[in-house]
Amino acid sequence: xxxxxxxxxxxxxxxxxxxxxxxxxxxxxxxxxxxxxxxxxxxxxxxxxxxxxxxxxxxxxxxxxxxxxxxxxxxxxxxxxxxxxxxxxxxxxxxxxxxxxxxxxxxxxxxxxxxxxxxxxxxxxxxxxxxxxxxxxxxxxxxxxxx
Amino acid sequence: xxxxxxxxxxxxxxxxxxxxxxxxxxxxxxxxxxxxxxxxxxxxxxxxxxxxxxxxxxxxxxxxxxxxxxxxxxxxxxxxxxxxxxxxxxxxxxxxxxxxxxxxxxxxxxxxxxxxxxxxxxxxxxxxxxxxxxxxxxxxxxxxxxx
DNA sequence: TGACTCATGTCAGCATTCTGACATAGATTG
DNA sequence: CAATCTATGTCAGAATGCTGACATGAGTCA
Numbered sequence: 001x002x003x004x005x006x007x008x009x010x011x012x013x014x015x016x017x018x019x020x021x022x023x024x025x026x027x028x029x030x031x032x033x034x035x036x037x038x039x040x041x042x043x044x045x046x047x048x049x050x051x052x053x054x055x056x057x058x059x060x061x062x063x064x065x066x067x068x069x070x071x072x073x074x075x076x077x078x079x080x081x082x083x084x085x086x087x088x089x090x091x092x093x094x095x096x097x098x099x100x101x102x103x104x105x106x107x108x109x110x111x112x113x114x115x116x117x118x119x120x121x122x123x124x125x126x127x128x129x130x131x132x133x134x135x136x137x138x139x140x141x142x143x144x145x146x147x
Numbered sequence: 148x149x150x151x152x153x154x155x156x157x158x159x160x161x162x163x164x165x166x167x168x169x170x171x172x173x174x175x176x177x178x179x180x181x182x183x184x185x186x187x188x189x190x191x192x193x194x195x196x197x198x199x200x201x202x203x204x205x206x207x208x209x210x211x212x213x214x215x216x217x218x219x220x221x222x223x224x225x226x227x228x229x230x231x232x233x234x235x236x237x238x239x240x241x242x243x244x245x246x247x248x249x250x251x252x253x254x255x256x257x258x259x260x261x262x263x264x265x266x267x268x269x270x271x272x273x274x275x276x277x278x279x280x281x282x283x284x285x286x287x288x289x290x291x292x293x294x
Numbered sequence: 295t296g297a298c299t300c301a302t303g304t305c306a307g308c309a310t311t312c313t314g315a316c317a318t319a320g321a322t323t324g
Numbered sequence: 325c326a327a328t329c330t331a332t333g334t335c336a337g338a339a340t341g342c343t344g345a346c347a348t349g350a351g352t353c354a
Contacts, residue, residue, distance in 0.1 A: 008208075116160075121286075136279070140169050
């Protein structure tokens, strides 16, 4: 079972993918009744915490391309969850903001997502969470600028 | 910045998504020159470690639907990386196996992916990795059967 | 045995995301 | 000042994955 090669069962990368997959599924499950996808929710949450973010910044924050985020933003704008000025105040960057409707929609979603996080962290001590936090941050850092 | 709600900067769920995203990008980068996607590689690696896996089992192991894996498997079979019997030995389950060509193709990919894992784990002690492993496994477990 | 449930392989259609490309605005650099 | 580089918003086409659906084989149970 564990020959020379990397064994999937003990690979941190594989487990990382599994955890991310299970988390995504759990979030989709609680967001679906609200008619919201994970990327959809991420966009609203980002705008709530940092109003005025541009399309490209939102894309980076939600880990999708700016083209994908643009499609989503146009839909959110059309449905009245988000507003953007008709012309860019400076350069080409269009700062986006939540409308009251967007804020209301986000409230329910946040409660749903929070319940998932609580369930996910059940049975874990603060020390364990902090340790995992450090390790994940180290991984991200090493993979990003390490060539 | 950190009001009542969950702050993305300190959310373990968000960091998990980020780490997974960065890992996936790093893997895609080293696999692209080999003409291989991450799911493609996952399928081959699973078959190397557990020959005879069925389409549905491979799908679960690679975290995609069995429909998606079926499309991939048919392409791999057509191109001679994988072989499946024409008829099911028992039931409808078709056990898949790597061909010599598939094994050769996997060797290069494994080396590339291993280099990514090494880079990802650089600067982390064995204790830290073990701690992260435990936490991730706990998360997966809590999210899976917790309703 | 017969009805029921569950898992599998597979086809078709749809949704989401990505890659490629273009024009443009700001920053940088010689 | 002019050229170059970088980042942005956006459009179009392609790839990838998903949901829905169907028939079929195996196990369960009364």
